[in-house]
Amino acid sequence: MPPQREIRADFDRETIVIYQAYSPQIAEPALDAQRFVPPFSFQRMTWIKPSFLWLMHRSNWGQKSGQERVLAVRITRAGWEEALAAGVLTSFVPGAFTSHADWSEKFANARVHVQWDPERSLRGAGLPCSSIQVGLSRHVIRAFVEDWIVGIEDYTPRVRKIYDFLQSGRADRAKRLLPSERVYSVSDEVRRRLLIDE
Template structure:
């Protein structure tokens, strides 16, 4: 018996535990971030992050809209009031995957903790797999990719990979309002279309725990 449900609670076939799902085109995919309005509004207006955005800090990008909603509380959490959809090149995204390390130690993937720590120190990107979320922001059995960028990856993200930035805070509020009203079908219809992302198996082999 299938006990898995979709965003509206209807039974669906099981999702692979680790698979990247994203809104993507032939050359780009969309990731989400949330910032305070001074940064988010400026980024959406110019298509680039302003000088107040630090290239020295790790920045996390999320291909899942609903996981972003979980993280930022539908854009209500302090410092995360402006939700951005950042369209980036697939070439850049896949470079980050190839050069990423898992954010935690996994015995089956690393010879020992010292080896993992060495990889972590030299990797410009790191990956976490967190439970995907439904419209109520409850966890689902399958995982959603979070990609942390630091050093060279942060600079490339900001200066090379970005194709466009859109303020999707109004969308977040509208979806949230539909959910609160119990209109789950209407809420689901508003969500960005996220499909399995076609990435080579070898690009993820070192990133699955």
């Protein structure tokens, strides 16, 4: 059984891939510009997720309204690690904070929120390990869009192909199309603060 909390992602020496699902009205201009542009909102929190299957569960394989286009957004590891370093957990966990009041103050002032949710199987079942979500507030979204993004790829055709294989009982074919994800290591300080297992 894998550790309960670890970051698993598609990454290389310089970059990491995170996944987001948007309406065509937001996705198409972003693909054209290779960064997010209006009507993408710079005023509300945006959540980035390195787990492909977690986003598939959340967007119902790109079938939920407003989440029809699945984007693989490649960002710099420096940006990703900047976000993790600024992250505060979305709920109080004894041991991670000195007190509930300590957590409450840090969370209220956080520019980045971090949440752990059950990881998902290919068929959407909850797994006994967690997947990280990172929420970027309006204070860091500009940096995300203007400095961190290296490229944006439309994964929608791939998502539909995987989903079609699943629906027709060909899970083995579906599995072969999944993006490769492996454990992403972080500093001891970030690991302790975000409760990432060793």
